[in-house]
Amino acid sequence: MEPKIRFQNVSYFYGDRPALRDVTLDIPPNAITVVFGPAGGGKTTLLRLINRLNDEVEGTRMTGRVLLDGQDVYAPGVDVPRLRRRVGMVFALPLPLPGTVRENVLYGPKLAGIRDRARLEEILERSLRLAALWDEVKDRLDDPASRLSGGQQQRLCIARSLALEPEVLLLDEPTSGLDPISTGKVEEALQQLKHQYTIVIVPHSVQQAARVADYAAFFLMGELVECQPGRDLFTTPRDRRTEDYITGRFG
Amino acid sequence: MGKPEFLSRPSHPRWGEFVIESTIRVLAFSSIGFVILIFFFLVREGIPIFWEISPENLFGTRWYPTFGLFGTLPLILGSLLVTVTAILIALPLGVATAVFVREVAPNWAREILKPMIEILAGIPSVVLGFFGMTVVAPLVREVLGAPTGLTAFTGALILAYMALPTIISVAEDALDAVPKSYRDAGLAMGATQWQTIWRVVVPAARSGIVTAVMLGLGRAIGETMAVMMVTGNAARMPLTLDSLFRPVRTMTATIAAEMGEVAQGSVHYHALFGIGIILFVITFIINAMAAVTIFKKPRRGGLR
Numbered sequence: 173m174e175p176k177i178r179f180q181n182v183s184y185f186y187g188d189r190p191a192l193r194d195v196t197l198d199i200p201p202n203a204i205t206v207v208f209g210p211a212g213g214g215k216t217t218l219l220r221l222i223n224r225l226n227d228e229v230e231g232t233r234m235t236g237r238v239l240l241d242g243q244d245v246y247a248p249g250v251d252v253p254r255l256r257r258r259v260g261m262v263f264a265l266p267l268p269l270p271g272t273v274r275e276n277v278l279y280g281p282k283l284a285g286i287r288d289r290a291r292l293e294e295i296l297e298r299s300l301r302l303a304a305l306w307d308e309v310k311d312r313l314d315d316p317a318s319r320l321s322g323g324q325q326q327r328l329c330i331a332r333s334l335a336l337e338p339e340v341l342l343l344d345e346p347t348s349g350l351d352p353i354s355t356g357k358v359e360e361a362l363q364q365l366k367h368q369y370t371i372v373i374v375p376h377s378v379q380q381a382a383r384v385a386d387y388a389a390f391f392l393m394g395e396l397v398e399c400q401p402g403r404d405l406f407t408t409p410r411d412r413r414t415e416d417y418i419t420g421r422f423g
Numbered sequence: 424m425g426k427p428e429f430l431s432r433p434s435h436p437r438w439g440e441f442v443i444e445s446t447i448r449v450l451a452f453s454s455i456g457f458v459i460l461i462f463f464f465l466v467r468e469g470i471p472i473f474w475e476i477s478p479e480n481l482f483g484t485r486w487y488p489t490f491g492l493f494g495t496l497p498l499i500l501g502s503l504l505v506t507v508t509a510i511l512i513a514l515p516l517g518v519a520t521a522v523f524v525r526e527v528a529p530n531w532a533r534e535i536l537k538p539m540i541e542i543l544a545g546i547p548s549v550v551l552g553f554f555g556m557t558v559v560a561p562l563v564r565e566v567l568g569a570p571t572g573l574t575a576f577t578g579a580l581i582l583a584y585m586a587l588p589t590i591i592s593v594a595e596d597a598l599d600a601v602p603k604s605y606r607d608a609g610l611a612m613g614a615t616q617w618q619t620i621w622r623v624v625v626p627a628a629r630s631g632i633v634t635a636v637m638l639g640l641g642r643a644i645g646e647t648m649a650v651m652m653v654t655g656n657a658a659r660m661p662l663t664l665d666s667l668f669r670p671v672r673t674m675t676a677t678i679a680a681e682m683g684e685v686a687q688g689s690v691h692y693h694a695l696f697g698i699g700i701i702l703f704v705i706t707f708i709i710n711a712m713a714a715v716t717i718f719k720k721p722r723r724g725g726l727r
């Protein structure tokens with residue numbers, strides 16, 4: 173199977189400080205790939221390189237290539253806003269934008285220039301259903317998004333990304349601020365979503381990594397230690413450092 | 424086994440706390456007290472006018488104190504005309520500048536621009552008034568072909584210029600307070616930099632921007648010196664369309680110009696303080712409206 177995203181010898185520096193060291197990694201389509209490891213391992217940076225969100229950060233340097241469907245996303249002439257519509261991103265803190273539930277979900281489509289009322293309604297319902305939130309908010313679509321619970325807000329953020337009909341969904345510790353029940357709902361939603369989307373997630377714990385991973389990549393100090401199908405990596409890690417980490421001996 | 428040590432320890436450090444707390448309390452209450460005293464004084468000196476002359480006279484259209492005519496309407500309208508025009512000029516300029524300084528300008532440019540804007544705020548209004556008289560007024564006269572350059576519009580230009588530093592600084596702080604994650608969220612949805620600024624960052628900073636404009640407005644409506652120097656000071660009703668480009672007289676300018684030569688305790692004296700009361704009421708209404716617009720809106724989404 174052709175990988176959806178490929179990192180080819182990617183190194184990345186904030187000033188002189190390396191965040192990623194010569195990372196080569198293939199991310200398969202229609203699966204959940206978990207990127208995990210101790211803090212400062214370059215996980216978030218890895219995610220932000222895929223949708224070029226780190227373009228805004230000053231004083232950084234990158235070598236190597238990041239390919240999406242075989243095309244270099246850093247090639248000259250790439251339409252960055254379009255790339256970001258193909259690669260949705262959900263952040264660690266639930267971050268509803270100012271406005272109602274409806275406005276939040278339709279932010280992206282409206283920015284992309286969709287005006288047709290019926291089409292927007294369709295996107296609204298579809299995105300909220302995919303994020304497993306529709307039943308809970310269908311009667312409060314015009315309430316301020318800030319009134320939703322934390323777990324609902326995070327699923328709203330997922331719905332907001334899905335509204336752009338992306339191909340890839342990047343999630344950076346999407347459940348770090350949520351209680352176990354809300355976390356369960358978000359993970360459930362992800363299991364449904366992986367049939368249509370390529371999902372890359374930075375989990376907030378090793379347990380979560382083990383629960384959701386189809387594939388798992390372990391990062392340590394900017395270095396990719398190993399990448400295997402999830403059930404292999406968490407039962408029979410190849411590298412000693414991975415084993416130490418997942419059994420809780422350090423980190 | 425005695426009591427735990429922390430329960431029996433003598434509480435001498437509390438003395439210091441008590442002194443500090445009391446001092447702060449006295450200072451806080453005294454500043455509130457001063458405001459109340461000023462208000463009391465203003466009312467005591469001004470309130471007689473409301474029964475010394477008829478309401479038709481007081482809210483009439485002619486202000487000729489020497490003939491016993493104290494119509495404040497042209498002064499109120501003059502103030503509103505100048506202030507509203509000033510805000511219409513300063514609001515887009517101020518917000519656009521704040522957005523530029525905070526969101527667009529590179530770091531080195533921001534480091535130069537910010538202190539320069541703050542220096543602008545420190546220019547005394549009389550200097551701006553002089554600048555208005557000698558530079559802006561002749562320009563307005565020539566461009567418009569008007570008989571005089573001392574017009575409501577000239578006053579509005581100067582006032583807008585005075586309100587700008589306040590609006591820019593406060594709006595810029597408001598934009599700065601928007602978490603970086605909002606920008607990331609906007610960009611991650613495929614918004615361009617401009618779309619992110621106008622549709623995500625500026626709305627998120629809305630309440631701060633409203634505050635900025637209200638502070639600017641507060642400075643503008645109470646401003647006296649510069650306005651007195653450049654508006655021409657004719658107490659005429661600004662009712663026709665071209666009033667903006669004719670001389671007007673504001674409430675503040677009237678008080679400042681006439682207070683020096685009025686007999687204390689006379690009707691005229693009371694009338695000037697009466698204008699002060701009206702000005703106070705208008706300012707109060709503006710502030711109340713600002714408070715309502717800020718607090719009525721549903722809470723901002725996201726991080727608190």
